[in-house]
Amino acid sequence: MADAPVVAVRGEAYREVAPELARFTVTATARDRDRETTLTRLAERAAAVRVLLDAAEPAVERRETGQLRVWPETKRSGERVIAYHGSVTTTVTVVDFRALGELMVRLADQEQVELAGPWWSLRPDSPAYREARHAAIADALARAREYAEALGARVTALVELADTGLSSAPPLLAKAGFARAGEAAPELELDPQPQPVQAAVEARFTISEPVLG
The missing domain is CATH 3.30.70.2970 (Protein of unknown function (DUF541), domain 2)
Known part of the structure; x- marks a missing residue:
C-alpha cells in the first residue's frame, strides 16, 4: 500500500441558496x-x-x-x-x-x-455550508475516479483530505426609497438575494496499478 500510485485532486462545490x-x-x-x-x-x-x-x-x-x-x-x-x-x-x-x-x-x-x-x-450554522462541503468531497472523489479510469485503474483508498476553505459572499445591500413622515407609506416588496456558498477540498487517493501502453 505504501508504494501504491497516488492521485491528488481538488474538489469544489458552488451553490446559490436562499438567505435565512x-x-x-x-x-x-x-x-x-x-x-x-x-x-x-x-x-x-x-x-x-x-x-x-x-x-x-x-x-x-x-x-x-x-x-x-x-x-x-x-x-x-x-x-x-x-x-x-x-x-x-x-x-x-x-x-x-x-x-x-x-x-x-x-x-x-x-x-x-x-x-x-x-x-x-445565512446563519453561521446553516445546513447550506454542510451540503457544500459534502458536495466538494463528492466532486473530489469523482475527479479521482475519472483520472484512475483514464489510466485503466480504480480508486482504492483515501490517503489525505484537507479542507481548503468555505466561503460565502459578503452581505448584500438592497437600497430602497421611503416616504417622508406625513406622506402615505408606499407598498414595498423586497426580493431576497441568493447567497453564494463555495467549498473546496484537496484529497489524495491511492489507485490500483495503472494499465499503461
Missing part, C-alpha cells in the same frame, strides 16, 4: 438648541421605534442597540453651543421576509428616522 436572515439598521435622531429637549425628543423617537419592533415579533428575531451619540454643535469661531444633536442606532434581524418590507416602511415613516439595509445572509 435579513438585517437592517434604524437610527432615530434629534436636534434642538436645548440639550434637555434634544434628549427628550430622542428618547420619544427611540421609544416609538421600539413599539413598532415589539409589534413585529416574531418576525423580528433579534435587535441590538448600537451606538448612542449626543454631541454639541458649536460656532466655527468659538465654543458657544448653538444646538445639540442626538442619535441612537438599532440593528434589527428579521427572519420573516414577508413582513420585512412593511416593517421597514413603517419605521421609515417615523419622524427623524433613518434606515439602512437590508443585508441578506
Whole structure:
C-alpha cells in the first residue's frame, strides 16, 4: 500500500441558496438648541421605534442597540453651543421576509428616522455550508475516479483530505426609497438575494496499478 500510485485532486462545490436572515439598521435622531429637549425628543423617537419592533415579533428575531451619540454643535469661531444633536442606532434581524418590507416602511415613516439595509445572509450554522462541503468531497472523489479510469485503474483508498476553505459572499445591500413622515407609506416588496456558498477540498487517493501502453 505504501508504494501504491497516488492521485491528488481538488474538489469544489458552488451553490446559490436562499438567505435565512435579513438585517437592517434604524437610527432615530434629534436636534434642538436645548440639550434637555434634544434628549427628550430622542428618547420619544427611540421609544416609538421600539413599539413598532415589539409589534413585529416574531418576525423580528433579534435587535441590538448600537451606538448612542449626543454631541454639541458649536460656532466655527468659538465654543458657544448653538444646538445639540442626538442619535441612537438599532440593528434589527428579521427572519420573516414577508413582513420585512412593511416593517421597514413603517419605521421609515417615523419622524427623524433613518434606515439602512437590508443585508441578506445565512446563519453561521446553516445546513447550506454542510451540503457544500459534502458536495466538494463528492466532486473530489469523482475527479479521482475519472483520472484512475483514464489510466485503466480504480480508486482504492483515501490517503489525505484537507479542507481548503468555505466561503460565502459578503452581505448584500438592497437600497430602497421611503416616504417622508406625513406622506402615505408606499407598498414595498423586497426580493431576497441568493447567497453564494463555495467549498473546496484537496484529497489524495491511492489507485490500483495503472494499465499503461
